[in-house]
Amino acid sequence: MINSTWLSKGLSLLSLIFFLGLWQVISGFYKPVIVPSPMETVQALGNLMAGGKLWEHAGNSIGRGLIGFSIALLIGTPVGLLMGLSKLIRQMFQPYVVTLQVVPVISWLLLAMIWFGFERVPIFVVVISTLPLVIINLVQGVQNVNPRLTEMAKTFKVERRALIVEVYFPQVLPYLFAAMSAGLGTTWKAVAMAEFLSAQRGIGAGMATARINLETPEVFAWTLLLVLMGLITDRALYIVNRRLTRWRNAV
Template identity: 30%
Template sequence: MWDKNKKKLQSRFSKIFQESAGRSLRFLFIFLFWIVVWQIAYLIIDRDIVFSSPAQVAGRLIELISIDEFWASTVGSLARIGLGFLAGLAAGVLLAILSVANRWFAALFKPLLSMIRATPVSSFIILALIWMSSVRVVIFIVFLMVMPIIWANLVEGIRKTDRQLLEMARLFKMNRWRRIRLIYLPSISPFLISAVSTSLGLGWKAGIAAEVLSTPDLSLGKSLYESKIYLETQDLFAYTAVIIILSMVLEKLIVKSLYMLQNLISHQGRLYRHNSRHLLSRLSLRKRL
């Protein structure tokens, strides 16, 4: 019996290993393919002042990570954009709840939502530059980009919550918190996760654009702007690479954390991995039995 289980486990591990090795190889191939394309483009253009090679950018990146100012700029940008994102998230959630609770509120604020969505981000940045300090401009722009996405998606999610389940909860006298935890949160979580993922990418890009135009001290946007002014193309490429990497890492981190939070709150696992779903569910409920 033990041997059988051991063999089963070994075959499962080897399958997982093979799958993961396959994925890594595929990723490596795609990565190398685009590096080669980049290198070919560099060779064709053949002007260092306009276009940098992968090796030059990698070299500059290695140099940058040993400079304190680079880290300060990265942390500064992360803090400003993060603050704007959190403010936008909080406001979006609040406005969504108010919109669902009160039709008048929803009707009153709908034009504002449409207006924010239709206005080019550069118009907002220029206006904000007149109104406030450069640090606040970045926070404000990210807030403006994030809030409407969260707001609209959450309203959609709350409205699409299964009425039959809510009626069931009413009949079985589930209190408000229980209804939120067991029905609303699992129902809206796909909408929230999608909204966070979209708004994070958009907010990050808009935040960097705002930094480029408002040039606050210790920011990736200012570094990007200065690279352009002094024609330091390698720096421009290196900072762009940092911005892309940070955006990808942040999105993955936050979306994964949200999936995990969703599992913990409702023992839900439909959107997360099969195994963790069962594990969480069994652990939390067996304890009670």
């Protein structure tokens, strides 16, 4: 038998090689200004790095993204918990959550440009687009708390604090992680889009400049960077999550 982790790693690698090969072949038919090759993309990324532009822009984007998503977590966590706990509060807030979800991001973006001035637009857009993800996940987390375990704790006269910390929290935690995973994935996309339209610095701004200068390899390079950021945050969350839920893999 082949070890299944090696098998799955092998398959991942194979699919990556296939993707790069396909990209290489397609780029052979077009000029770099239409479809640059993988090598040209990496080169462009190297140039951005050497020129210092990469760190400047990426630093701005990462800072904005993290600030925006932190705000969404700070607002969304208590709101989500309260909505999960109380039907009344849930009914009160539900229309707003739905509104946040259905209003197109471009509307928020334009309004934010009118209301806040350009620099704070990306942060606002991140807050708006990740807030419903945080809220919805936490509502679900609270609603999936096992009432039998709560009853068990109450039967044994467990103190309220222990009930919250040792019974409720571990059950909601996976949903908080799901919120963070979905939220950060959205964050980098939202930040880049908002910066594209509103900012002087940031990955999105870098993409806007590259587009005007017809530097398609640079557009690809920025995109590659966004993909890497998404992969890294996802992986980091996965590792932390697995550490915290070691009991799941006890068998």
